[in-house]
Amino acid sequence: MSEEYIISLAFRTAMISFVFNIAVALYGIFSRPSLIKKLLCLIIFTDSINIFAIFIGFRYIPGLYPSPPILSDIPTTVKDIQTFVTVSVDPLPQALVLTAIVIGLASSMFLISLILMYYRHYGTTDIHVSEEVEKYEEDIE
Amino acid sequence: MNRKDIALGLSLAFMVLAISIVISIEGIGPIIPIDIRGLGASYLWNSYNPWNTTLTSFSLNAVTAIIWDYRGLDTFYETAVLFASIVAILMVLRGYIEVKGLGVKGLSDITKTATKIILPLIVTYGFATAVHGQITPGGGFQGGAIAVVASTLIIAVLSIEYIYELGISSSKLMLLRVFGFLGIIATSISLAIIGMLIGVDTYIFQNMAKENSLSMPINFLDTTLAGSIFIFNLFEFIIVFSGLTFALIMLTIREEELRNIDTVVEVYE
Numbered sequence A: 001m002s003e004e005y006i007i008s009l010a011f012r013t014a015m016i017s018f019v020f021n022i023a024v025a026l027y028g029i030f031s032r033p034s035l036i037k038k039l040l041c042l043i044i045f046t047d048s049i050n051i052f053a054i055f056i057g058f059r060y061i062p063g064l065y066p067s068p069p070i071l072s073d074i075p076t077t078v079k080d081i082q083t084f085v086t087v088s089v090d091p092l093p094q095a096l097v098l099t100a101i102v103i104g105l106a107s108s109m110f111l112i113s114l115i116l117m118y119y120r121h122y123g124t125t126d127i128h129v130s131e132e133v134e135k136y137e138e139d140i141e
Numbered sequence B: 001m002n003r004k005d006i007a008l009g010l011s012l013a014f015m016v017l018a019i020s021i022v023i024s025i026e027g028i029g030p031i032i033p034i035d036i037r038g039l040g041a042s043y044l045w046n047s048y049n050p051w052n053t054t055l056t057s058f059s060l061n062a063v064t065a066i067i068w069d070y071r072g073l074d075t076f077y078e079t080a081v082l083f084a085s086i087v088a089i090l091m092v093l094r095g096y097i098e099v100k101g102l103g104v105k106g107l108s109d110i111t112k113t114a115t116k117i118i119l120p121l122i123v124t125y126g127f128a129t130a131v132h133g134q135i136t137p138g139g140g141f142q143g144g145a146i147a148v149v150a151s152t153l154i155i156a157v158l159s160i161e162y163i164y165e166l167g168i169s170s171s172k173l174m175l176l177r178v179f180g181f182l183g184i185i186a187t188s189i190s191l192a193i194i195g196m197l198i199g200v201d202t203y204i205f206q207n208m209a210k211e212n213s214l215s216m217p218i219n220f221l222d223t224t225l226a227g228s229i230f231i232f233n234l235f236e237f238i239i240v241f242s243g244l245t246f247a248l249i250m251l252t253i254r255e256e257e258l259r260n261i262d263t264v265v266e267v268y269e
Helices: A002-029 A035-056 A078-089 A091-122 A127-140 B005-025 B038-047 B062-072 B074-093 B109-129 B142-158 B160-164 B168-197 B228-251 B261-268
Strands: none
Touching: A002 A035, A002 B005, A035 A078, A035 A091, A091 A127, A091 B062, A091 B074, A091 B228, A127 B228, B005 B228, B038 B062, B062 B074, B062 B228, B074 B228, B109 B228, B142 B160, B142 B228, B160 B228, B168 B228
């Protein structure tokens, strides 16, 4: 087996494991009653997709190691930039993932504050218990 | 185990199987390509390229160049989303009052002293990561997120009272945040306004000179500044640090501070 085939196999296994991770996180979001567990699963889901996106930007260079997209030679010559383009990984997925991380952080911060208020109102983070409490309150009225 | 759980498990298993088959036959493209995609290659060519002055941004870090120069409007709206989420937290927890002197002591003296030694180092490291975003790995958001570790440590180890003693309150942090946001807006439209005044065609979010002669500062002494990227990173550091510290203070509220939250709701209704 060639080196390229082994590396390709390893990367496919890693990507499939991310898909499996996404499925487990989706199960948690749909099926767990606790809001905290739903939030944790949502964060795992976001991070799995982010790593998946970064993997798409990775590259395989025979005989060389891929380098991060940062030029390290000052003063720069044309040859430096040519080498940089040959060995560097794709910077676009990394930039998009950074944006996605910030927006995920903003939305999860808001969700945490909502869950906090939910807990203060019902005394629990379980969605089924709160439905029962609402029915009970309606019965009293 | 009811019927809903079985259906959910089966459909998720089917999803994993389907996507795995697509990945293993390279249905979404080559898994690890040898050649880079054309768009990524053009960003790598132009992010620091003194021979192509109309397309370059003079930033050695290609990711930062994409974030604040080539896709600057994206990042502006991303910052706006972060701002909006803080406003939403403020709306959910309205009626919140900071109460000082509740007698919260924090952890032991040894932990407190060690933390006080580490705190300035963490903030300095975060600031250095932010202002060197154009030459080394890093940037405004990453630096701000590192510096927020300091305020998290203060809240966890020295208690939230120490933050109030330092003179940091949520209203001051909100002001700092608005200042950073206005700074980003001012930086993005400054060249457009100057160009309008002296009669040169310029663009919003312009960094380097295009068909005109106006450009942000390229170098400071012998270090590349990458023009507006440095200024944006500085303001983004302020925004992320103040915003996340604000959110931390809001989310570590005590019962006494939430006393009149119900009465405030009644007043508004």
